[in-house]
Structure formats: C-alpha cells, structure tokens
Amino acid sequence: MASQIDTAGEIDRLAGTLRDYDLVDLSHTLELGIPTFPTHPKYIIADYVSMDDVAEFKQLIMCDHSGTHIDSPSHFVPDHDDPRRISTADIDVSQLIGRAVVMTFGPFEATSHHIGLAEVQAWEAANEPVREGDIVIINTGWSKRWQKVPEGFDYLRGWPGLSGEASSYLRGKGVKAVGIDCISIDTGDVAGADLKAHYEFLPNGVLVLENLTNLDALPPICLFAALPLKIAGGTGSPMRAVAFVAKGNRHA
DSSP states (O other): OHHHHHHHHHHHHHHHHHTTEEEEEOBOOOOTTOOOOTTSOOOEEEEEOOTTOOSOEEEEEOOTTOSSEEEOGGGGOOOTTOTTOOOGGGSOGGGGEEEEEEEEOOOOOSSOOEEOHHHHHHHHHHSOOOOTTOEEEEEOSGGGGOOSTTGGGGGGSSOOEEOHHHHHHHHHTTOSEEEESSSOSSOTTOOGGGOHHHHHHGGGTOEEEESBOOGGGOOSEEEEEEEEOOOTTOSEEEEEEEEEEETTOOOO
16 A cells, blocks of 8 residues: 555656646648649548437548657668567557657758758757767758648758768667657768668667657757557657647747
C-alpha cells in the first residue's frame, strides 16, 4: 500500500509540473488536397453509410507517410531478413519522447538548400550542444508553404534539407530522432542513392519525422512527444506531434 501511495504522489507531482507548460501542436491537419510526396499515394477521406447503424463513419485511404508522419527504419531497409528492418509497429516509442533541440535556419528560397555541418555546428556554438539521446528538430520555415493543392504544390518544389555530412554528424552524436518541417529530411533536388540523410539515419535506428509545423513557437530546448499508429509491417505512420514549452517561454 505504501508503494502505491508513493507512486500516486509521484504522478501528482508530474501532473503538477506539466501544468506549468503550454502544449504546442506540431502536426498538420489531415484533409483532402494536402501536399504529398509526388510518388506517394494521396490522402482520401470519404463518407461511409453503414446499413442499420445510426453512428457516423468515415473511410480513410492514405499512404503511411501522409501528413505529419514518422519514417520507420523499414522505409529504407528493403531486406526483410535484415535485423535493422524495424516496422512502425515495432519501434520503441520512447525514441519519440524526450528533450528536443530545435535548430532554426533560413528562411530559404526554393533552391533545395543543403543544411551543412558547419551550419549545424554554428547553431550549437550559439545555442546548445546536441546531447546523446536528444531529438533534433530542424525549423526551416518551410511549413508556411503548406496549403491544399494546387497552391500547395509550392511546398513540393526546392525544399531544404540536411546534407549527408550533417546527418552523419548528428547520428554520431547518438540522437534518437531527427525531424523537419519539410516533405522530406533530404533536399528537393536528390533521389535514389543520393537520399543521404535517409540512408544515414534509418538503417542506423534513428527515426525521421517529416512535415512538422508551428516550429516558430518553440524555444531552442523543449520537451517533445509524438505517437504513431501501431501499423504491422508499416514503413511509417501519421502522428500527432506536440511540444511542452514552459509558460512564458513560447515564441509568438
């Protein structure tokens, strides 16, 4: 009984601490017409009327990389016998909860800017070094281009991303996940074997988060949390990502 009381007290203290924080929603709304990677299936929601059922339903058809989403390691580990091929259902969700380092770069034009190692290290020198176990969030301001198509096609042209060298550096730091406010962690001018950020992170167990938003509201350090759907065999999943920001520390 004493142990249960102690546990309840710890939960109360944690809940009290969280009341001192604002919750910032970092996810785009899933709706018809959202931007999707050109080769990916589109997001579809449709009315569904079921015979003799008074409840209302919707039918969803979408890619497992729709909207704000996570990339599982299996997204870039094609060999089903490779132990590094971890699907969405099997990822350790603790990789998506923890201290986040929010690096701000840009603004950028649609020139597929490669955020390099020197830029990342300059940000660290001016702000906070990345630690082992951190979640790194890259704020480029690109989410301001997110609109329903056809206007949203601008979101899919020349977006910035991490260079291979910068990605290798962050992986070497032992980060748990890396996210960005673009359609891909790699830049808009690369494909195939040149998707160096994806190949650097995913086969090495570093999760990738894409299409984040509202990053301008975050300070350089915050608490991040996101949970994907538990999809068997999934290569990714839509997620609801949030940040906990100390009251008074939220940016305008």
